[in-house]
Amino acid sequence: MNRVVLSDQVLLNTYLSGDQSAISQLIDKHRKRVLDYIRMLVKDADVADDIFQETFIKVIRFIDEKRYTDNGKFLSWVLRIAHNQVIDYFRQTKQQNKITESDAGYDILGTMKFSERTVEDNLVAGQIEDDVRRLVETLPDEQREVVMMRYYSGLSFKEIADLTNVSINTALGRMRYALINLRKKIKENDLVLC
Amino acid sequence: MKQMDKDCATLGDANDEEALFLAEVIQGDSELFFLDAYLSELFGR
Secondary structure (H helix, E strand, O other): OOOOOOHHHHHHHHHHHHHHHHHHHHHHEEEEHHHHHHHHHHOOHHHHHHHHHHHHHHHHHHHOOOOOOOOOOHHHHHHHHHHHHHHHHHHHOOOOOOOHHHHOOOOOOOOOOOOOHHHHHHHHHHHHHHHHHHHHHOOOOHHHHHHHHHHHOOOOHHHHHHHHHOOOOHHHHHHHHHHHHEEEEEEEEEOOOO | OHHHHHHHHHHHHHHHHHHHHHHHHOOOOHHHHHHHHHHHHHHOO
């Protein structure tokens, strides 16, 4: 059965038009990634489930209150909310042995509150996006190639490996180095992703 | 192969690749995970 995957923007607009089922579709679409992200931080499945619920309660509330302006980065926005929920959890439980607040508050996310973006913030975000695109262009050829194939062309790693005549492990390795390299460049350029 | 089997195989491959991606590329680094999500949306995957 072929399933049409609606874009986040379409689902959001559908929800805001009164179709409650659209928000369920939106949550289901990103459930795995958000849950994986939270589990990676808290390393406890039950706690992750609770934080997941809290995250999407907040997400829905912000959307209902018109505090989310779609800029094509819905998942990134949700992950920031999830990230802040995790930080709140660690503050409450004071479980410093698992992850410190400084570890959880990574440089590339910064401290800008996601729900208080002004017009100027949006302009800054646009400039940062241009800067990140420029940094991708400065990656070594092999790393840039795999980044563009994955993110721009939407290819699987098997397809990337076949097209570049390398093993899938090599393609995965190049992807990892590309992300590590990009993170380093983002920090060196004092960029904060938003 | 029946269409349903093909779809299931495709879904299985996708799940395997996602697991491989998490294990080999992300390796538990949540900052890289976030960066991947950001880049996915930036380049419109």
